[in-house]
Amino acid sequence: MDTIFAEATPPGRGGVSIIRISGPEARRVAETLSGALLEPRRAYHRAIREGQEVLDDALVTWFEAGASFTGEESAELNLHGAPVVVARVGQALRKMGLRRAEAGEFTRRAFLNGCIDLSQAEGFADLLAAETESQRRQAVQTASGALSRRVAHWRAMLVEAGALIESSVDFADEEVPEDVPPRVYELIDQLREELDREIAGHPAAERLRTGFDVAIVGPPNAGKSSLINAIARREVAIVSAVAGTTRDVIELRTDLDGLAVTFLDTAGLRVTADEVEAIGVERARIRAEEADLRIHLSEDGQHDATLVRDDDLLVRTKADLLERDDGLSLSALTGTGITELLTSVRSLLSARVAHAGLLTHQRQADALSDARGALDAAEDLAPELLAEAVRRASHSLDLLVGRIAPDDYLDHIFTAFCIGK
């Protein structure tokens, strides 16, 4: 492994910029710049020098191999947060033979050195992308190894089952059909149940991570764009008295009390001879069908029944014009009913993720489903085949946490990180 470096803080001005160095030369390089650093994990206040020239003064820390994020010897320079300082120190490091790290390379090294597994690396990537409180909480859980611990528990069950099967096969008389100890079936039963439960919790967990789509639908002039503007508290969509104003789907990303929710303003649903509007209506239907929830707006209480699903909200608009107001209604003009509507959306969606599991990525769910599939019909298998099934299930669990992982998949994960992570 060569020694790499990168700034760990975003480009631009700030209080501090951190340059991270990792690899066998980390301590030597840090000492060349700043003088002897006796103890690891201690911050030294030093001048950073290239020859006689002082580049900055900084806090310098080094970490011994085995006690750092990457698992390698590493060092950190806390510099003043000015791009020119970072650029100049970076230049000095390159002159000393260090290579600038690629995106995600520190995390990749942490993975390759066994400090974290693949699911944790995915957790770190999710944490960097997190925008809401629930996404942060979930990502921290994954990054700190919640899924890894669960997998270790399932693996231990498979190891026990495998050992029991092996021993029954080894000692069996060739003529007599071997008996698999009943404990094996208990273990497999329990495992199947636990895997099923975890797999069932995957869609909710993934939704929590990616966020929800809520489509606002209804006939032209129902007030859909007015509603999305009221939610955004700014003009994200054109509002006009002309029916058929909105054509493109307009997305508004929001943090709904900790939940990531994207509201979609859509074209008013009607049959139209206008070619462009017709495309808009078609898109509106598709996005409405794909959304997690729909808010059906209308002035008169009429809704397109073909698009209404179980939990959907049916809401009358322009409540300020209504004489009698029964059921859910709102006015984008006066603001009445909007907080209540958002509260309903929030509680409908959070009810759906109440049983979110630990599988936040399709890849993880696929691996776990493979493990579960290997244990189908275990009761009907001869001992050798049962042992093979247990091995296959173990293998799938190994893939899940990335003990075995194809290079291109690793590339896919780690390049999603930023430089310096």
Ligand SMILES: Nc1nc2c(ncn2[C@@H]2O[C@H](COP(=O)(O)OP(=O)(O)OP(=O)(O)O)[C@@H](O)[C@H]2O)c(=O)[nH]1
């Ligand atoms: N009085 C009243 N008028 C409203 C309200 N909401 C919207 N309007 C008016 O209704 C008309 C249509 O509003 P839009 O928000 O453009 O309706 P839309 O559903 O997006 O219409 P399309 O994009 O054409 O499908 C505009 O003239 C708005 O000012 C409301 O709460 N009260």
Ligand SMILES: [K+]
């Ligand atoms: K309109």
Ligand SMILES: [Mg+2]
């Ligand atoms: Mg509109």
